[in-house]
Amino acid sequence: MDEESATEPEQSEPPGDTVIATHGLTKRYRGGQLAVDGLDLTVPTGSVFGFLGPNGSGKTTTIRMLMGLIEPTSGTARVLGRPMPRASRTVLPHVGALIEGPALYGFLSGRDNLLRYDAADPTADPRTRRTRVAAALDRVGLTAAAGKKAKAYSLGMKQRLGLAAALLQPRRLLVLDEPTNGLDPQGMREIRSLVRELASDGTTVFLSSHLLDEIEQVCTHAAVMAQGRLITQGAVADLAAGVRGRLVVTTPDPGDAARVLKEQGAADVVVTDDRVTAEPPDRDLAEVNAALVTAGVRVRGFGLERASLEDAFVALTGEGFDVAG
């Protein structure tokens, strides 16, 4: 685009392996509240990218800026290599989005809702509209309820219809904000397999979720936000590996075991019934085990528990799921 190169000569096309790239992205609302603070986010092409953070950490504001709904206060956001919100018209037809839950016309049927959203896209061919709507309904398992008024839908059905709207066209990027919200376990499993299926077709999926095990199950990459700032981003395996696992000793003598572990340099020793857990000390764990046995502690189990993404999350945000002020 000519106008781009004229105004931002320093920003040449990013490499083709990045779908979303933000640089110093900042949003300060009119009240002075800083919602997003200098975000540098990089989403690789073909990844399933988990976007994590407590409520109020700026995830939705970020997604809205990426979708051109909110103008950033400063910084830039590029989606599919084009600047947002300026290139909305060329970028957004390739992006399917579910933002902060579905929004539907209650007085229209599920099918008519999709027909309307499809008509809003000027690049959507009206000749194939009905076929594509039927295919999208089928993909989310709503074919039987397609003729029902949307106001009669359950939350899970509305969520599915919102997903169907995101799947009306083949997309290069799917932005799904809490896609399994309101779904039953079976529905969640279906969505997860749908996400995997789409990803295997080459669609990049940008997924925000509160369910950490969900992210761990489907995502290849993740980013963690807290209080408007990006705390970390990278491959999910690396993130979890960044947090050390905990040493777990199962024993009928927990009191003695705890004492010996402390002597061996283990920190944060916690005793629950016959389980003693601790931060592993900086030495060969075989020696720690030997010290336990030498001290007469009867050991039933001794091992290192791998850190989950949740441990990583809590370690990084230090606040779990509490709402940030």
Add this chain to the structure above:
Amino acid sequence: MSQAEAVSSLRTPRLLWTLGLLRSELLTTFRRWRTLALLAVLAGVPILVGIAVKIETSDGSSVDGGRGGGGGPAFISQITNNGLFLVFTALAATLPFFLPMAIGVIAGDAIAGEANSGTLRYLLVAPAGRTRLLLTKYATVMAFCLVATLVVAVSALTVGAILFPLGDLTTISGTQISFTEGLGRALLIALIVAVSLIGVAALGLFVSTLTGSGIAAMATTVGLLITVQILDQIPQLHAIQPYFFSHYWLSFADLMRDPVYWDDLVKNLEIQALYAAVFGSAAWARFTAKDITA
């Protein structure tokens, strides 16, 4: 192939496809229960007026009961002679309040209602395009102006034909015109009335871009309408009254003069164009720069 090349090589919008949104918007608007209820109320007004006139004159007396005229909407005393006059009476009766109120509801809800239900964000990421969506909304509100006016006119013509005789009619200037020409003037008057509502439509659309609540936008627009109507009655304000969107509304009666008296009709069209330009631009400036957080 870089992402940017991939993007530009794929789907491009086409002009005809762009109009799909307008078709969808018209369908959506006219399938709403609320829209149909408004149209039903508008269709009911001529029926009420027609029946009232029929009952009042069934004993052979004139409409104003011999009180010397001047009561009721324009042309009401002529209905018993010619049912076609019910069209003019019905339009004169609905134009000051019923018609603009209906427009205020539809226009006020146009953007704010979508924001309220959250559907606005999905239309915009579709991507509908903000300017395109606003133009579509305005075109739909204007289509509603025309449909609402025609509903009143057709209902009045039907009731008038059933209850009263039809035939050649006498203009305000006293000359006779044929029934066909009278019908032509009735259609022209309906169009002028529809155009008279453009100003309110633009005002309502602007208010609609200011808030995220459809109800608030409708109430504000109808409130402004009532305020302006009241201010237009206060003689001390005569200096600013010509700038009220409603000031020349009843000038459509001048189309029933022979020859037609154009001055106030033209002033009405000018005022409507001015309101459309000012509030249309304001709505565009507001809507294209707005953060969509709903």
